[in-house]
Amino acid sequence: MDDHSDQTRRPRADAVRNRERVLEAAKAVFSAGGPEASLEAVAKRAGVGIGTLYRHFPTREDLFEAVYRREVEQLSEFAEQLKSAKDPVDALRRWLRSGVEFVATKKGMVAALALAVQSGSELHAFSFDRLTKATGSLLDRAVAAGEMRADISPEDLLRAFFGMCYIHDQPGWQSTALRLLDVFVDGLRTQPASKTKARATRPAKSAAKRKR
Amino acid sequence: MDDHSDQTRRPRADAVRNRERVLEAAKAVFSAGGPEASLEAVAKRAGVGIGTLYRHFPTREDLFEAVYRREVEQLSEFAEQLKSAKDPVDALRRWLRSGVEFVATKKGMVAALALAVQSGSELHAFSFDRLTKATGSLLDRAVAAGEMRADISPEDLLRAFFGMCYIHDQPGWQSTALRLLDVFVDGLRTQPASKTKARATRPAKSAAKRKR
DNA sequence: TTGTTAAGCGGAGGGTGCCTCCGTATCTTC
DNA sequence: GAAGATACGGAGGCACCCTCCGCTTAACAA
Numbered sequence: 465m466d467d468h469s470d471q472t473r474r475p476r477a478d479a480v481r482n483r484e485r486v487l488e489a490a491k492a493v494f495s496a497g498g499p500e501a502s503l504e505a506v507a508k509r510a511g512v513g514i515g516t517l518y519r520h521f522p523t524r525e526d527l528f529e530a531v532y533r534r535e536v537e538q539l540s541e542f543a544e545q546l547k548s549a550k551d552p553v554d555a556l557r558r559w560l561r562s563g564v565e566f567v568a569t570k571k572g573m574v575a576a577l578a579l580a581v582q583s584g585s586e587l588h589a590f591s592f593d594r595l596t597k598a599t600g601s602l603l604d605r606a607v608a609a610g611e612m613r614a615d616i617s618p619e620d621l622l623r624a625f626f627g628m629c630y631i632h633d634q635p636g637w638q639s640t641a642l643r644l645l646d647v648f649v650d651g652l653r654t655q656p657a658s659k660t661k662a663r664a665t666r667p668a669k670s671a672a673k674r675k676r
Numbered sequence: 677m678d679d680h681s682d683q684t685r686r687p688r689a690d691a692v693r694n695r696e697r698v699l700e701a702a703k704a705v706f707s708a709g710g711p712e713a714s715l716e717a718v719a720k721r722a723g724v725g726i727g728t729l730y731r732h733f734p735t736r737e738d739l740f741e742a743v744y745r746r747e748v749e750q751l752s753e754f755a756e757q758l759k760s761a762k763d764p765v766d767a768l769r770r771w772l773r774s775g776v777e778f779v780a781t782k783k784g785m786v787a788a789l790a791l792a793v794q795s796g797s798e799l800h801a802f803s804f805d806r807l808t809k810a811t812g813s814l815l816d817r818a819v820a821a822g823e824m825r826a827d828i829s830p831e832d833l834l835r836a837f838f839g840m841c842y843i844h845d846q847p848g849w850q851s852t853a854l855r856l857l858d859v860f861v862d863g864l865r866t867q868p869a870s871k872t873k874a875r876a877t878r879p880a881k882s883a884a885k886r887k888r
Numbered sequence: 889t890t891g892t893t894a895a896g897c898g899g900a901g902g903g904t905g906c907c908t909c910c911g912t913a914t915c916t917t918c
Numbered sequence: 919g920a921a922g923a924t925a926c927g928g929a930g931g932c933a934c935c936c937t938c939c940g941c942t943t944a945a946c947a948a
Binding site for chain 1: 923924925926927928
Binding site for chain 1: 904909916
């Protein structure tokens with residue numbers, strides 16, 4: 465019934481399922497334990513044998529890359545969803561905020577990504593491209609609506625985003641990053657402020673106390 | 677003869693020597709093989725037992741940190757030497773260039789540093805502080821001589837430096853970084869250019885073509 | 889010098905994780 | 919239902935991690 469024109473068999477159902485399970489487990493394990501986490505732990509968590517894991521992902525990097533790709537993809541899809549939101553500025557803001565959360569929950573993975581970015585060029589190119597497009601589509605919408613200045617490229621925005629997430633140590637980094645992003649988004653607006661919607665977090669009044 | 681007032685013994689000569697050897701070996705091994713390199717390989721190269729290595733540096737991080745500290749220190753000392761050079765602008769330029777070389781030869785270590793910087797705060801603070809001071813002293817001299825603008829902080833300069841070295845993939849990155857640095861130093865000058873000395877690499881004539 | 893002793897040395901060995909290999913189990917197709 | 923392709927699991931060999939302890943050696947005292 466389900467034709468598969470070329471003479472390749474349909475992939476086995478259990479293989480597909482196991483691959484999925486491994487990815488899911490790897491995401492959890494890497495997030496918690498960083499890139500050094502034991503692959504045997506991944507297999508165990510996925511409920512498959514270590515051999516199965518290795519068949520699907522011959523090297524640690526393969527597995528890692530697959531997990532990473534999917535994460536980036538999901539983040540991009542979220543941007544897609546946000547495009548149907550009413551307020552384009554708010555949509556962009558929420559997209560950036562979700563990015564912070566992404567970085568926050570993937571603590572371990574982020575360190576690994578730093579490595580991946582250094583070495584693997586193709587993967588880096590792919591993800592950067594993908595995220596740039598996602599950011600760009602939201603940014604463009606806000607610009608088209610006349611709500612944001614037009615002289616900032618998606619790349620700039622992304623770089624700014626990464627820069628603001630580059631604190632990664634202090635306990636409060638997350639709220640700091642969110643605040644900085646809010647400020648930044650405010651700075652991108654053409655209209656002074658507070659026209660569309662009040663922000664969730666008030667600008668910290670202790671901001672003047674910054675270390676230097 | 678050699679008094680050591682408090683009741684601690686003088687450290688044993690062989691301990692000192694071995695510690696030194698391990699550091700030397702670790703520098704080589706880490707540089708070549710990255711942060712994952714086998715500690716047993718380090719011990720072997722140092723010509724000591726694995727136990728000796730672990731006594732001196734109980735964890736991989738301890739060893740790594742020691743190596744890193746020393747490298748930073750050496751780089752700083754080089755800055756110190758450069759302070760006695762005649763041309764302050766040229767001195768700064770050479771310091772930055774040596775930084776590129778540092779990054780280039782320590783390929784493996786650099787990736788490791790990225791990790792170290794993420795996690796260890798004290799080490800990061802130390803090295804950043806140290807490098808900032810070194811950069812600052814050279815920068816100040818050039819500013820005092822009236823050869824450079826005064827509104828750039830050492831931190832800014834360092835950040836710019838790291839940014840330019842952040843390419844790390846393309847085969848030609850090193851020469852690119854050097855060129856960018858030259859341009860940057862030119863930009864820092866108060867006098868148009870070519871007054872003190874011709875640069876080794878000519879400023880790329882396509883510089884006007886910048887993306888934005 | 890020589891003796892005493894704290895400090896240092898090396899590497900065996902137990903533990904963990906990596907990855908390969910192959911007999912067995914299961915799915916797809918006919 | 920049978921045949922054949924495909925996937926599964928985990929034992930096993932290997933490398934590395936790190937600890938532990940008996941032996942060695944340098945520092946100090948006499």
